Amino acid sequence: MPFLAFDCEGPITLNDNAFEFCSSVIPQGGRFFKQVSRFDDYLADIKKRENYKAGDTLKLILPFLKLFGATNRSLEEFSERTLVLLPKMDEILSKLIKIAPVYIVSTSYKPYLVALRKRIGFPLENVYCTEVDLDAVKISPAEAKILTEVYEKILGFPDIEIPATAKIPEDLPGNLREILDEMEYLFFEKVWNLDSGFFLREVNPIGGKEKAKVLEEISRELNISLSEGFYCGDSITDTDALSLIKEARGVSISFNGNRYALRSAEFYALGYDGEVIGEVVLSFLDNGKDGLYRFRLKDERKEFGLVPGDEEELSTLISRSENIRKRVRGLLIGELG
Incomplete structure (x- = not known):
């Protein structure tokens, strides 16, 4: 059998539950999610970053969902209400x-x-x-300020579009590679070392x-x-x-x-x-x-x-x-x- x-x-x-929840909780959350999702495609499929896999978008967005007030209960209620x-x-x-x-x-x-x-x-x-446990972390005012700066920076980048023909980082335009390198620093240096970096370190999509x-x-x-x-x-x-x-x-x-x-x-x-x-x-x-x-x-x-x-x-x-x-x-x- x-x-x-x-x-x-x-x-x-x-549904795309994470995209929809992000859009509901975070201001301009749909565009923010799309930026992070394209970054995820790049890390998984083109750069092939060590210890990174397709779908890790779902942990990268968690500190920002928490920043804007997401809780376990709100995710549960949203999921039940919107499932199609x-x-x-x-x-x-x-x-x-x-x-x-x-x-x-x-x-x-x-x-x-x-x-x-x-x-x-x-x-x-x-x-x-x-x-995922959104209630596992509390964000201090100082950390909220840092996360807000990262969030605004990512939204400030031009729309990330990965060419379908790209196989390695060198296939990408130089300005796009600079943006992706900056995002890599923001997530894996800046956010990683915050208390809310717990989501990046411990959640395994x-x-x-x-x-x-x-x-x-x-x-x-x-x-x-x-x-x-x-x-x-x-x-x-x-x-x-x-x-x-x-x-x-x-x-x-x-x-x-x-x-x-x-x-x-x-x-x-x-x-x-x-x-x-x-x-x-x-x-x-x-x-x-x-x-x-x-x-x-x-x-x-x-x-x-x-x-x-x-x-x-x-x-x-x-x-x-x-x-x-x-x-x-x-x-x-x-x-x-």
């Missing part, structure tokens, strides 16, 4: 958990996954996510390599080979998990994925609701991975197939997938890494 694992935001829900499911995914998950081991492996904060559990009844013991580690743990605990694993993700935080399953000859699927997810997955799915996911999973459970090579689906509402190896065809697919991603999840969320 295979095991099934899904990212949460994208394949199951439409991808249509049909509640029914699909309810069906799947009766016939196979199903897991959610999410970079999102735990209160958001607790809100999901309350909404659809998914077992919390099968959820891996980012533990479940993204990048951490997602891959979770899949290895699930495989060991169930005594099910990774070659029998199924993982569905959509963003840069999923690349290690998708690559792990792909290399193990399991089933790795990008659902409405961006370029990071598509370049790491073997299969792709596009859709405006969860129906395509349900059909693909049931085909896999009935006919194995070999059946997916024969399974083809394409109409105006959903599509499934192999990620093409040809670069021109892949570029076309990336454009189509990212366009649907933005239409389904909204432009601001869809543009995030």
Whole structure:
């Protein structure tokens, strides 16, 4: 019996909970989050900073959420109030958990996954996510002044846009590299050594390599080979998990994925609701991975197939997938890494 694992935001829900909470709590929080998210993409994918992984945005923003008054309770209440499911995914998950081991492996904060559990009844013991305690730190007036200066400096930078063709730092324009170097100093020297730097030092977002580690743990605990694993993700935080399953000859699927997810997955799915996911999973459970090579689906509402190896065809697919991603999840969320 295979095991099934899904990212949460994208394949199951439409939110970007951290982005939305940031936008709600912090003045100009949406733009602030986007600046930090682009910085995260740079550190994880281009600079490949040691001991840094995709998704660590979720710890970088925590001192600033705390600065502007965020608490555990406010995050919990916000998550319950704003959670939006991808249509049909509640029914699909309810069906799947009766016939196979199903897991959610999410970079999102735990209160958001607790809100999901309350909404659809998914077992919390099968959820891996980012533990956070916003009440663990108190910020003094002196520290608040420093954090405010850092916050204002980051907002004062021009919009950070990482060229899709960039592979190494030297591929970036000099002025952009200067901004990214300055942000690295601000976070890992200035903020790191504050009391609120606790969040940067101690919080471990479940993204990048951490997602891959979770899949290895699930495989060991169930005594099910990774070659029998199924993982569905959509963003840069999923690349290690998708690559792990792909290399193990399991089933790795990008659902409405961006370029990071598509370049790491073997299969792709596009859709405006969860129906395509349900059909693909049931085909896999009935006919194995070999059946997916024969399974083809394409109409105006959903599509499934192999990620093409040809670069021109892949570029076309990336454009189509990212366009649907933005239409389904909204432009601001869809543009995030």
